[in-house]
Amino acid sequence: MSLEGCRIVVTGAASGIGAATAALLAERGAEVIGLDRRKPDQGMAAFCLCDLSDPGSIDAAVGAVAGPLHGLANVAGVPGSADGETVMRVNLLGLRHLTEVLLPRLAPGGAVVQVASGAGSGWRDNLGQVRALLSRRSFADGLAWVRANPMSGPQAYGFSKECVIVYALMGSMMARPYGVRSVSLSPGVVDTPILADFEDTMGKAILDRLTAQSGGRNARPGDIAPVIAFLMGKDAGWINGTDIGVDGGSEVAIGLDLLEVEADTALEHFLGAGGAGS
Numbered sequence: 001m002s003l004e005g006c007r008i009v010v011t012g013a014a015s016g017i018g019a020a021t022a023a024l025l026a027e028r029g030a031e032v033i034g035l036d037r038r039k040p041d042q043g044m045a046a047f048c049l050c051d052l053s054d055p056g057s058i059d060a061a062v063g064a065v066a067g068p069l070h071g072l073a074n075v076a077g078v079p080g081s082a083d084g085e086t087v088m089r090v091n092l093l094g095l096r097h098l099t100e101v102l103l104p105r106l107a108p109g110g111a112v113v114q115v116a117s118g119a120g121s122g123w124r125d126n127l128g129q130v131r132a133l134l135s136r137r138s139f140a141d142g143l144a145w146v147r148a149n150p151m152s153g154p155q156a157y158g159f160s161k162e163c164v165i166v167y168a169l170m171g172s173m174m175a176r177p178y179g180v181r182s183v184s185l186s187p188g189v190v191d192t193p194i195l196a197d198f199e200d201t202m203g204k205a206i207l208d209r210l211t212a213q214s215g216g217r218n219a220r221p222g223d224i225a226p227v228i229a230f231l232m233g234k235d236a237g238w239i240n241g242t243d244i245g246v247d248g249g250s251e252v253a254i255g256l257d258l259l260e261v262e263a264d265t266a267l268e269h270f271l272g273a274g275g276a277g278s
């Protein structure tokens with residue numbers, strides 16, 4: 001699917017899913033503008049150093065991005081091994097600040113893809129707290145809420161991703177006047193440099209369970225990037241205001257409360273539990 005003539009901003013372009021996304025979008029003809037706090041090894045049409053934890057740095061980077069845009073892929077993120085405030089700054093407040101600065105520059109037909117996580121899948125049960133933070137509309141006000149409601153790094157990671165999912169959903173209403181779509185994409189376990197931190201903060205047992213549920217391997221960045229590219233294009237024109245799970249089937253372990261059950265007995269366990277109660 002060609003993205004010829006599209007100019008797309010990709011955050012986190014120096015590593016993992018963001019690097020794979022930047023490379024694939026370029027391969028499909030897009031002009032990619034990468035943002036990251038560190039320089040990528042791979043070349044791209046344009047690159048700006050940008051620290052998403054700092055709104056001043058975001059504004060400076062955006063000032064250096066010229067012309068109209070057709071897409072924004074917010075891929076950058078930090079794991080729960082960072083402190084809670086840093087996690088919230090990068091994963092939510094910076095992502096939101098960048099999105100809202102760029103939204104008026106996105107051409108009709110464009111898309112914003114927010115990379116969330118299966119770790120945010122509990123957002124429906126936590127909507128009150130998510131809405132409390134999202135109702136603080138500026139980076140500074142959001143940060144004040146974060147400081148008044150301190151969380152550990154691992155807690156903040158899951159909460160930041162719940163907020164990203166809800167922000168992408170409500171973002172469809174914000175983006176509608178511009179003719180732009182807004183979606184989130186939630187990967188399961190992906191083999192990237194961040195994974196070692198997830199093992200420390202989430203525990204290897206849970207990650208192994210998710211791996212088993214997705215058929216015995218983790219995703220590679222190249223499993224996620226094509227879905228981001230698809231969501232950017234015209235063929236995804238009717239996908240809006242929703243979260244897309246890209247996890248090889250692992251989220252059923254969370255959604256059907258099977259995280260404690262071996263993957264090869266999960267189906268019997270699930271159906272058996274239903275049969276016992278009927």
Ligand SMILES: NC(=O)c1ccc[n+]([C@@H]2O[C@H](COP(=O)([O-])OP(=O)(O)OC[C@H]3O[C@@H](n4cnc5c(N)ncnc54)[C@H](O)[C@@H]3O)[C@@H](O)[C@H]2O)c1
Pocket residue numbers: 011012013014015016017018035036037038050051052053075076077078079090115116117118186187188189190191192193194195198
């Ligand atoms: N790898 C997984 O298992 C997994 C699972 C679910 C969701 N995710 C999400 O996918 C996204 C990409 O992660 P990844 O797995 O490619 O990890 P990664 O560590 O390979 O890439 C993260 C990128 O974000 C950049 N970044 C971090 N802090 C930044 C900041 N303050 N300003 C600018 N850039 C910053 C890093 O420099 C890096 O290039 C993240 O949002 C992550 O939460 C990853």
